Amino acid sequence: xxxxxxxxxxxxxxKEDVFEDSRGYFMETFNQKxxxxxxxxxxxxxxxxxxxSSKGVLRGLHFQIGESAQAKLVRVxxxxxxxxxxDLRKDSPSFGRHIxxxxxxxNHKQLFIPAGFAHGFVVLSDFATFFYKVDKYYHxxxxxxxxxxxxxxxxxxxxxxxxxxxxEKDKSLGTFKDLLNSM
Ligand SMILES: Cc1cn([C@H]2C[C@H](O)[C@@H](COP(=O)(O)OP(=O)(O)O[C@H]3O[C@H](C)C(=O)[C@H](O)[C@H]3O)O2)c(=O)[nH]c1=O
Numbered sequence: 001x002x003x004x005x006x007x008x009x010x011x012x013x014x015k016e017d018v019f020e021d022s023r024g025y026f027m028e029t030f031n032q033k034x035x036x037x038x039x040x041x042x043x044x045x046x047x048x049x050x051x052x053s054s055k056g057v058l059r060g061l062h063f064q065i066g067e068s069a070q071a072k073l074v075r076v077x078x079x080x081x082x083x084x085x086x087d088l089r090k091d092s093p094s095f096g097r098h099i100x101x102x103x104x105x106x107n108h109k110q111l112f113i114p115a116g117f118a119h120g121f122v123v124l125s126d127f128a129t130f131f132y133k134v135d136k137y138y139h140x141x142x143x144x145x146x147x148x149x150x151x152x153x154x155x156x157x158x159x160x161x162x163x164x165x166x167x168e169k170d171k172s173l174g175t176f177k178d179l180l181n182s183m
Contacts, residue, residue: 001031003038006101008087008094011117012039013101014073014110027108030073030133039112043071045133052078052129056163059130060120060170061086061146061153068142069115074132079125080104082158086146086176089116090183096176098155105129118146122157122164145173152176 004013014035019026036042051059061084064070074083086098102124103109113119121130148157148166153176157164 001028001034001038006099008085008097008099008117009092010114011085011087011094011099012112014038014112016108016110018108029075029110035073043135045073045135047134047137048131049134050077050129050131052127053123054165055123055126056159057165058120058122058148058157058159058170059167060084061118061148061150061173062120063088063116063118063144064136064139064142065144066142068136068139070134070136071115072113072117072119072132072134073110074103074113074119074121074130075108075110076103076105077129077131078105079123079128080106081121081123081125081128081130083111083121084119084155084157085111085113086118086153086155087116088118088179089114092116096152098153100156100158120148122159124158144179145170146176146179147171147173150176 087094
């Protein structure tokens with residue numbers, strides 16, 4: 001297991017060892033002891049989530065608030081996505097900045113996203129199966145988000161806007177400025 005720092009504080013790229021042979025490959029996709037030792041965190045993931053989406057589907061930007069704020073360890077089982085995480089922690093040196101990273105079933109990359117971040121992804125392949133671990137349970141009443149095309153975040157989703165497919169909920173999410181005003 002290898003850890004790669006990013007320009008966002010406490011947000012890491014994780015590469016697990018992949019053992020390939022003539023049959024295919026084997027990998028340990030998560031090892032709590034190794035994860036805690038490498039990240040120097042004492043996290044316990046309590047829920048696994050999985051979604052499958054077609055090309056152009058954009059899910060996000062989402063986060064849970066207060067005590068329900070989730071750290072996430074995300075990866076792709078099938079296909080490819082552009083994954084985006086935004087640092088919403090006011091005291092962070094990377095506050096307001098975001099990372100865009102391609103996660104695919106071939107590059108086996110995982111992204112660790114700390115609590116206090118907004119998260120979303122757009123599907124680049126015909127279909128993508130997205131899998132992630134979270135360290136806090138789902139609390140629908142504590143869900144919040146930022147609209148994908150927020151002018152201040154200025155995220156380049158790589159897919160032409162007319163090809164994007166969002167839920168009605170995600171289309172009507174608030175702006176980054178709305179969030180700042182509520183802090
Ligand atoms: C997140 C979640 C949802 N649900 C139910 C609620 C809805 O009936 C249904 C679909 O939920 P939603 O449209 O919010 O699913 P996504 O748009 O994939 O949401 C996720 O999108 C981005 C990528 C994230 O990072 C979040 O973890 C998560 O918000 O699943 C549950 O039962 N448990 C859960 O933990």
